[in-house]
Amino acid sequence: MKKFTKVLSLVLAASLMVVMLASCASSGGDEIVFGTNAEFPPFEFVTANGIIDSYDGIDIAIAKQIAEDNDMTATIENMEFDSLTIALQNGQIDAAIAGMTVTADRAEAVDFSTPYYTATQVMIVKEDSDIQKATDMADKRIVVIQGYTGEVCVQDLGYPYEAFKKGTEAILELVNDKCDVVVIDSATAEKFIGDNEGLKIVEDSEAFENEEYAIAVKKGNTELLDKINASIEKMLADGTVSEIAAQYAESDTEEAE
Ligand code: GLN
Numbered sequence: 001m002k003k004f005t006k007v008l009s010l011v012l013a014a015s016l017m018v019v020m021l022a023s024c025a026s027s028g029g030d031e032i033v034f035g036t037n038a039e040f041p042p043f044e045f046v047t048a049n050g051i052i053d054s055y056d057g058i059d060i061a062i063a064k065q066i067a068e069d070n071d072m073t074a075t076i077e078n079m080e081f082d083s084l085t086i087a088l089q090n091g092q093i094d095a096a097i098a099g100m101t102v103t104a105d106r107a108e109a110v111d112f113s114t115p116y117y118t119a120t121q122v123m124i125v126k127e128d129s130d131i132q133k134a135t136d137m138a139d140k141r142i143v144v145i146q147g148y149t150g151e152v153c154v155q156d157l158g159y160p161y162e163a164f165k166k167g168t169e170a171i172l173e174l175v176n177d178k179c180d181v182v183v184i185d186s187a188t189a190e191k192f193i194g195d196n197e198g199l200k201i202v203e204d205s206e207a208f209e210n211e212e213y214a215i216a217v218k219k220g221n222t223e224l225l226d227k228i229n230a231s232i233e234k235m236l237a238d239g240t241v242s243e244i245a246a247q248y249a250e251s252d253t254e255e256a257e
Contacts, residue, residue: 030072032224034063035093037081039166041191042248043099043213052076059097061244062116062235066215069231080165082147085109088218095224099185101149101211111219113228115212116241121150122189123202124174124182131181134207140180143170149211150183157207171196185211187249 036059038044043059050056051064055076067074077093084096088110101119102112125131131140134157142161144151154161162179164170171192173179184192186201193199215232217225235241 031075032063032067032070032072033075033077033092033094035077035079035084035087035096036060036098037084038076038078039081039168040099040185040188042187042245042251044097046078058117058244058248059099061248062232062241063095063097065235065240066228066231069234070227080147081145084216088216091218094217094221095228096216099188099213100216101185102214103149103152106216109219110216111221111225112214112216113225114232114236115214116232116236117187117213117245119185119187119211119213120203120205121153121183121208121211122186123204124171124184124189124193124199125180125202126174126177127198127200129180129200129202131202133202134204137181137183141178143173143179143182145170145184148184150185153208154183167192171199174199187245190249 036044036055038046038055038057042057044055044057046054047056048054050060052060052074053076055078060076063074063076077087079087081098084093084098084100085106087093088096096110099117099119100106102115106112123131123134123137131137137157137159142154142159144154144161144163145167146163146165151161151163164173167184167188170182170184174182175196175198189201193201215228217228232241
């Protein structure tokens, strides 16, 4: 009887360990939680058949590949762009992939990966607008998206502006003649003018410098950053990033498959 109890408790202990190991694996370790703001086509947007749940875009494809390269799975947490840094700091997400421009200010709060995309700010205006360069915005009604680098650019120029939370809201203001110009990232601007008639893009390379997009991790998380960098560098070298970018630039991001 005694022996039987001993065997039974050993069996129980062993099965408990199996259960604990299994739950350990599913509660982290092999998963990367990417935070994004899925309001930024072609980099991230919500669609019926996304490649990760209902999320799709250049960044989502890159996130998926990074996870695959490391035998991990990628999950997406959608939140406001302004919340990404805090979510990294409090461990709600492991990495932020959101067309995020590397800036000195942000680099004080997070660590950035190797950059994977170069963009610039542009001005979206009505087709008949007389705005030709950034200084022409001086006496115009300017709209930016809150917390984006476009807001910082307009602040630096010293012009008053109104900030909206979403690119689509900003574009609606322009379409409805409630503002004269929206300052936003180049590839996203291309998408918005493709989706709305009567708009055009005005560039000013003297006023708006090139920006580099990179993935952000919590300061000091070198373990994850090394994995992300190895994967990004491979994808840059073998042309995967350019392929993905070209694919989403051409496709209809409102109904991408
Ligand atoms: N590149 C811009 C920035 O970093 C906008 C990014 C975004 O909206 N996802 O502020």
